[in-house]
Each structure stands twice: as structure tokens, then as C-alpha cells.
Amino acid sequence: MNPIESIREKLGTAEVWTESGGVHWLATSGVNVRQLAAVMNEVQARFVTITAIELPERGFRLEYLWDLGGQMLGFPFVLSANSVESIYDLCEAVDWIEREVHEGFAVDFLGRDYEPLLLRAGDKPGVNLHEELL
Amino acid sequence: MSYKIPMGPYHPALEEPYKLDMFCEGETVSDAKLHIGFNFRGIEHLAETRNYIQVIALMERVCGICSNIHTLTLCQAMEQLTGLTPPPRALYIRVVMAELERLHSHVLWAGIAGKLMGFKTMFMTCFALREKVMDVLQVISGNRVNYSMNCIGGVNRDISDPLAVLTMVEQLEREMVRTIIPIFTTSTTARSRCAGIGVLTHEKAISCGVVGPTARASGVAQDLRRAAPYAAYAELEFTVPVETAGDVRARLFVRALEIMESCRILRQALAKMPPGEWHGGDRKAVFSTGTAVSRVEAPRGEVVYSVSWKENSRNPARVHVRTPTFQNMPAIRWMVIGARLADTPLIQASIDPCYSCTDR
Numbered sequence: 167m168n169p170i171e172s173i174r175e176k177l178g179t180a181e182v183w184t185e186s187g188g189v190h191w192l193a194t195s196g197v198n199v200r201q202l203a204a205v206m207n208e209v210q211a212r213f214v215t216i217t218a219i220e221l222p223e224r225g226f227r228l229e230y231l232w233d234l235g236g237q238m239l240g241f242p243f244v245l246s247a248n249s250v251e252s253i254y255d256l257c258e259a260v261d262w263i264e265r266e267v268h269e270g271f272a273v274d275f276l277g278r279d280y281e282p283l284l285l286r287a288g289d290k291p292g293v294n295l296h297e298e299l300l
Numbered sequence: 301m302s303y304k305i306p307m308g309p310y311h312p313a314l315e316e317p318y319k320l321d322m323f324c325e326g327e328t329v330s331d332a333k334l335h336i337g338f339n340f341r342g343i344e345h346l347a348e349t350r351n352y353i354q355v356i357a358l359m360e361r362v363c364g365i366c367s368n369i370h371t372l373t374l375c376q377a378m379e380q381l382t383g384l385t386p387p388p389r390a391l392y393i394r395v396v397m398a399e400l401e402r403l404h405s406h407v408l409w410a411g412i413a414g415k416l417m418g419f420k421t422m423f424m425t426c427f428a429l430r431e432k433v434m435d436v437l438q439v440i441s442g443n444r445v446n447y448s449m450n451c452i453g454g455v456n457r458d459i460s461d462p463l464a465v466l467t468m469v470e471q472l473e474r475e476m477v478r479t480i481i482p483i484f485t486t487s488t489t490a491r492s493r494c495a496g497i498g499v500l501t502h503e504k505a506i507s508c509g510v511v512g513p514t515a516r517a518s519g520v521a522q523d524l525r526r527a528a529p530y531a532a533y534a535e536l537e538f539t540v541p542v543e544t545a546g547d548v549r550a551r552l553f554v555r556a557l558e559i560m561e562s563c564r565i566l567r568q569a570l571a572k573m574p575p576g577e578w579h580g581g582d583r584k585a586v587f588s589t590g591t592a593v594s595r596v597e598a599p600r601g602e603v604v605y606s607v608s609w610k611e612n613s614r615n616p617a618r619v620h621v622r623t624p625t626f627q628n629m630p631a632i633r634w635m636v637i638g639a640r641l642a643d644t645p646l647i648q649a650s651i652d653p654c655y656s657c658t659d660r
Contacts, residue, residue, distance in 0.1 A: 187592030215622035236527030259509030
């Protein structure tokens with residue numbers, strides 16, 4: 167089984183990979199972000215980044231990107247509330263991007279402390295990019 | 301005795317502002333905290349207010365050293381969303397620009413490293429040579445810093461006489477071999493100042509997800525030009541230098557070898573450049589709804605652009621930029637722990653940090 171297919175099996179999801187915009191995407195319904203991080207560690211994928219997108223109706227979509235042997239793998243998570251579990255303890259490489267998303271969009275990554283990145287004006291997170299707070 | 305010693309945000313060793321708070325036991329660093337954000341310009345947010353022509357000029361200004369890389373990555377993402385494919389000649393021109401930019405970035409870094417080592421001759425030699433690299437970039441693009449070369453579906457300017465540029469590149473290569481490479485690789489001063497300091501272990505490099513020469517100097521053999529080729533890299537021969545020591549000298553060594561590989565790539569690209577169109581022509585950019593992710597191996601490592609668009613919109617819905625320094629900088633903490641205080645300016649510089657890129 168190729169490594170990308172093995173990720174589906176390890177996550178126990180019935181979703182299928184779709185390729186678009188240079189990324190292999192896997193929908194994450196029923197998948198916990200910490201479970202995903204553990205599986206990506208297991209297959210030795212390299213964490214790339216998290217892209218936060220504010221949804222027009224309310225909430226956020228966080229797109230977690232990993233690299234596996236030169237292939238970009240994407241996992242979108244839709245947040246109804248402005249919080250999600252942190253994966254910092256499982257994947258050290260997410261430290262600064264979790265902090266940046268927290269400061270830029272006021273999304274809370276639960277289970278970790280933040281050192282300010284100084285990317286914000288004033289003392290409230292989210293004032294730069296979070297539409298409601300602009 | 302314990303001290304907290306701040307370096308920055310304004311310090312002679314830093315090209316741009318950032319802050320490194322070091323906790324020391326005597327002369328030895330026991331821990332460090334990094335603070336960034338002094339160059340935050342809100343570029344990602346600004347991008348959402350610019351149309352598909354303006355956003356290229358905006359993103360060229362994310363970084364003053366690897367400006368071309370940012371427009372290349374952005375244009376590649378926008379090409380995925382529009383379906384516009386650059387002609388083969390444009391792909392070769394993109395390689396030429398990217399490798400010249402790598403040369404001037406690595407030579408600039410070596411100059412700054414030379415200054416931090418107290419090796420002023422190396423500093424001046426490198427900066428004199430960097431001028432010549434920039435002369436070649438000026439001959440091609442008309443500009444020395446922001447080249448305005450990339451556009452959706454191709455490049456803005458042709459290299460009308462590749463063989464003339466090839467002659468300039470060969471001259472550059474001879475000078476590199478005569479001056480910089482021996483300093484990088486065999487100089488006693490460089491060796492004694494760099495060997496064994498600022499070690500980033502292979503395990504820590506993987507754990508921190510570092511990229512580019514910083515990763516390759518710690519034995520992580522990743523290079524997007526090889527792993528996920530873009531532009532015309534799949535048609536060119538080159539090797540990916542990897543060192544395993546993980547110290548400042550290994551980073552110096554990797555960059556020296558990469559300079560030679562860049563010259564090799566440039567020679568091939570200029571000699572093999574196919575004839576034909578180099579611009580997308582008058583084809584209109586029509587964006588489809590969706591997200592495209594593009595990656596490029598910049599001089600400091602992987603640059604990632606995630607670009608989202610809504611159909612019929614002139615502006616992007618979201619542009620997210622992940623720069624190599626953003627990924628590499630947290631590793632400085634692990635490099636300076638256990639180091640002598642006097643070595644920390646050189647250690648932090650050894651990842652070739654770019655704080656403007658990092659803060660955006």
C-alpha cells in the first residue's frame with residue numbers, strides 16, 4: 167500500500183483523496199486533529215503550515231498542510247467555534263504558526279500557552295485579520 | 301551567576317530587527333526566547349485588497365533579497381487557478397532568475413557571516429562579487445532588487461541573448477571558484493570560528509521542520525527542485541549537497557556547494573533555453589473558485605503560498621505565505637543552548653534569517 171493510502175487507513179476514514187491546486191486533499195469529517203498529527207508523525211510526513219480562512223457565514227477553516235516525499239497533503243478542518251485542539255505537543259514545528267493564527271485571527275489552540283509574536287497592534291489577538299474585530 | 305541578556309531588536313549583528321533574549325550561566329547560554337513582529341506590515345491582509353496584477357507587485361515586496369521567488373511562487377499558484385501554462389522558454393527564464401537570486405543571496409549571507417566572524421576581507425570580497433551577480437540580474441531584468449520578471453502565464457521579459465548572459469555567468473563562476481569557495485571551505489579563520497558551534501541535530505531538524513540549507517546541513521536531504529520539481533528543474537542535472545555535522549560550518553559548506561550547483565544549473569539553462577514565446581500573450585486570466593498551493597525552493601528553503609480565489613473576483617480571497625525563515629527561526633533556540641555568548645550572533649545568522657519575510 168502506498169504511504170498516502172495508508173494515511174486513510176490509519177485515520178479510519180471512508181473519505182477519498184482528491185487532487186486540486188497542487189494538493190492531495192482529504193476531508194476530515196470524524197477525524198480529530200490530534201489523531202491526524204499522530205498519524206502524520208507515524209508516516210514521517212513533514213509539517214508545512216496551517217492556512218486560516220475566515221468563513222463568510224461565521225467560523226474558520228484551518229487547512230493543515232504536510233509534505234510526504236514531495237507530495238503536499240492537505241486536511242481542512244472547519245471550526246464552528248473559534249477554537250481547536252493544539253498539536254504542538256505532538257508536532258513541534260507547528261509552534262509559530264499556531265501562535266500566528268491565534269494572534270491574527272483570535273483562534274484558540276487549546277492545551278498550550280502562547281508567547282506573543284508581536285504581530286498585532288494593541289493587546290487583543292485577532293485585530294489584524296479577524297473581520298469581526300477589525 | 302545567571303543573567304538574562306537581550307540581543308536586539310536593534311543590534312549590529314542583526315540585518316533587521318528581532319529580539320533574542322538569552323538566559324546565561326556565566327558565558328554559556330542556558331536557554332533563549334525569540335520575539336518577532338517588528339516588521340509586520342499586514343501584507344497578507346493587503347493582498348486581499350489588490351487585483352491579480354497588483355498582488356504580484358505587492359508580494360514582490362515581501363522580501364528584499366528573494367523578491368523574485370515570491371512572485372514565482374504566487375504566479376505558479378495563480379496559474380493553477382487560471383489554467384494558464386507558461387511556455388517552455390519562460391520556465392527556463394524562471395530557473396535562470398531563481399538561480400541568480402540564490403547566488404546573490406548566498407554570497408550576501410557569506411559576506412555578513414564574514415563580518416560576524418571578524419573576517420572583514422571575506423565580507424568585502426563577497427559584497428564585491430554580489431554586485432557582479434546583481435549586474436547580471438540588471439542586464440536581464442533592468443532591475444537590481446525587485447526584478448518584476450514573473451507574470452501569470454510566463455515572464456515579463458525575454459533573455460534575448462542567453463549566450464551573452466552565459467559568458468557573464470562563466471566569468472562569475474571563475475571568480476567564485478577563485479575567491480569565495482576557498483574561503484568557505486578551507487580558510488582556517490572560517491573553520492575555527494564555525495566548526496562545532498550552533499549544532500542542530502538531525503532529530504531536532506526533523507522535529508522543528510526546518511527547511512533549506514539549514515535542514516540540509518543537519519543531514520535532511522530535502523530540496524523541492526528535486527522532490528517536487530517546478531519551472532524547468534526536471535530537465536536539468538544537479539546534485540543536492542547534504543552535510544551531517546549540523547553546525548555553522550556545515551551550513552557554510554552546504555551554501556558553498558550550492559553556489560557551485562547554481563552555476564551548473566545556470567550553464568545548462570542558458571545553453572538549453574528553447575526558442576519561442578516567453579509570455580502568456582493576451583490570454584485573459586479567468587480564475588476559478590478554489591485554493592491552490594505552490595512551493596518553491598528559495599535560497600533559504602521552502603516558500604509556500606496558499607492562494608484562495610472566488611470566481612469572477614478580481615482580488616484573491618486569501619493569500620497565505622509561509623516563508624523559510626518562519627520555519628527555521630524557532631530552531632535558533634536549540635542552536636544557542638550550550639553555546640558561548642560570543643558565538644550567538646554568528647549562530648543566529650547561520651540560518652540566513654530574513655525577518656521581513658517572517659513578519660510579512
